[in-house]
Amino acid sequence: xxxxxxxxxxxxxxxxxxxxxxxxxxxxxxxxxxxxxxxxxxxxxxxxxxxxxxxxxxxxxxxxxxxxxxxxxxxxxxxxxxxxxxxxxxxxxxxxxxxxxxxxxxxxxxxxxxx
Amino acid sequence: xxxxxxxxxxxxxxxxxxxxxxxxxxxxxxxxxxxxxxxxxxxxxxxxxxxxxxxxxxxxxxxxxxxxxxxxxxxxxxxxxxxxxxxxxxxxxxxxxxxxxxxxxxxxxxxxx
Numbered sequence: 001x002x003x004x005x006x007x008x009x010x011x012x013x014x015x016x017x018x019x020x021x022x023x024x025x026x027x028x029x030x031x032x033x034x035x036x037x038x039x040x041x042x043x044x045x046x047x048x049x050x051x052x053x054x055x056x057x058x059x060x061x062x063x064x065x066x067x068x069x070x071x072x073x074x075x076x077x078x079x080x081x082x083x084x085x086x087x088x089x090x091x092x093x094x095x096x097x098x099x100x101x102x103x104x105x106x107x108x109x110x111x112x113x114x115x
Numbered sequence: 116x117x118x119x120x121x122x123x124x125x126x127x128x129x130x131x132x133x134x135x136x137x138x139x140x141x142x143x144x145x146x147x148x149x150x151x152x153x154x155x156x157x158x159x160x161x162x163x164x165x166x167x168x169x170x171x172x173x174x175x176x177x178x179x180x181x182x183x184x185x186x187x188x189x190x191x192x193x194x195x196x197x198x199x200x201x202x203x204x205x206x207x208x209x210x211x212x213x214x215x216x217x218x219x220x221x222x223x224x225x226x227x228x
Binding site: 004006040041045048090092094102103104105106107108111 | 147149151156157158159160161164204214215216218219220221223
């Protein structure tokens with residue numbers, strides 16, 4: 001089945017130690033998104049790639065970076081994780097063509113713990 | 116500014132009852148209104164969605180009612196089951212290329228056996 005895959009599902013890191021989260025998709029979608037979701041809150045968009053074009057949300061801290069080496073993969077890099085960065089990180093994709101069928105599909109998420 | 120307002124924050128329903136979650140939006144450019152269901156420790160899953168050219172959409176036990184003039188939409192879960200216990204997010208988008216979703220704050224639904 002076509003899907004959005006995130007690895008690892010659980011990640012533990014130390015305060016200040018860089019961490020990379022991975023997302024891959026078999027949907028061949030043009031757009032890939034990264035969201036941060038804290039407990040009992042809605043997902044918060046960090047940034048998205050439309051093909052190779054990177055679009056950062058205005059309030060996303062510089063501590064968060066992303067890479068998309070090809071259509072299928074996208075990475076979230078947290079350069080110096082703080083305790084406040086502990087959250088579920090969700091990857092999503094969409095086709096990118098305006099109109100019906102441009103729904104977002106989410107991966108299962110990576111739960112990040114910062115010690 | 117919260118672009119999509121959702122209520123209630125939490126909801127407890129007896130098995131077999133009807134669960135109703137309400138959302139309201141301000142931006143008239145929105146023309147796509149999905150509902151996502153999220154179980155603990157999982158990513159949100161698209162449940163059902165509606166465009167503003169219809170006032171109602173039904174898929175199994177799940178129905179979206181849409182009121183364009185009031186800028187409101189709601190999710191009705193008929194014959195609610197314990198397996199429906201999850202957090203539900205409404206969202207809105209203009210379905211342009213990037214399709215940025217504006218989420219409501221979520222409703223935690225508990226269905227009591």
